[in-house]
Amino acid sequence: MRELVYHVAVTLDGFIAGPDGDTSAFPVDGDDVTALLREYPDTIPTHVQRAAGIEADRSRYDTIIMGWRTYTPALTAGIASPYAHLRQIVASRQERPLPPDIERTADPVATVRTLKAEQGSGIYLAGGGELAAALVDEVDRLLLKVHPFLLGAGVGMFGGAGTEGAAPGPRRFRPVRRREFDSGVVFAEYVRA
Structure with missing residues (x-):
């Protein structure tokens, strides 16, 4: 069965973005970024892959699901299909105009x-916090890129956890891998216990 993997950059205090969805505090250089480009090219937007001279092989992920606010910055920048190398699904309660290669789910x-029952590689949950909260009981694996700073406020990793009909209570995960980089970033991987 396929896994839903929440693969996300997060601060020490558990935020994936600032209060207005701003992600500019997260650096885009360093030895951790080199590892990300080499080991997780499926998570890199298609236009960035081209610029970096890399090509995703869809071995880790062949599908991405993201919330509307995660998709919007690409759209605002004129990139209608940011992950053209993957099957793209945008979660939105509202009908919205989307390119033909992007699916919408309410x-x-x-x-x-349904995706988990299909054949394929992993399903990349790209965010944001509200979507992750809605999918908290479906997340099989966490791949966290923990950045060594605090934001103090913003979009929580599972912003609104316990909403969207999810049952309250702890969800246990066990650590399976941890890597530290000179940049101070830690890649921490957990699977559902």
Whole structure:
């Protein structure tokens, strides 16, 4: 069965973006970025892959699911299909105009359950916090890029956890891998216990 992997950059205090969704505090250089480009090219937007001279092989992920606010910055920059190398799904309760190669779902839980039953590689949950909260009980693996700073406020990794019909209570994960980089970033990987 395919896994839903929440692969996300996060601060020490658990934020994936600033209060207005701003991600500019997260550096885009350093030895951790080199490792990300080499080991996780499927997570890199298609236009960035081209600029960096890399090509995703879809071995880790062949599908991405993201919330509307995660998709919007690309759209604002004139990039209608940011992950053209993957099957792209945008979770939005509202009907919105999308390019033909991007699917919309108003029910991300049902969509993820259907995806998990299909053949393929992993399903990349790119965010944001509200979508992750809605999918908290479907997340099989966490791949966290923990950055050594605090934001103090912003979009929580599971912003609104316990909403969207998810049952309250702890969700246990066990650590399976941890790597530290000279940049201070730690890649921490967990699987559902």
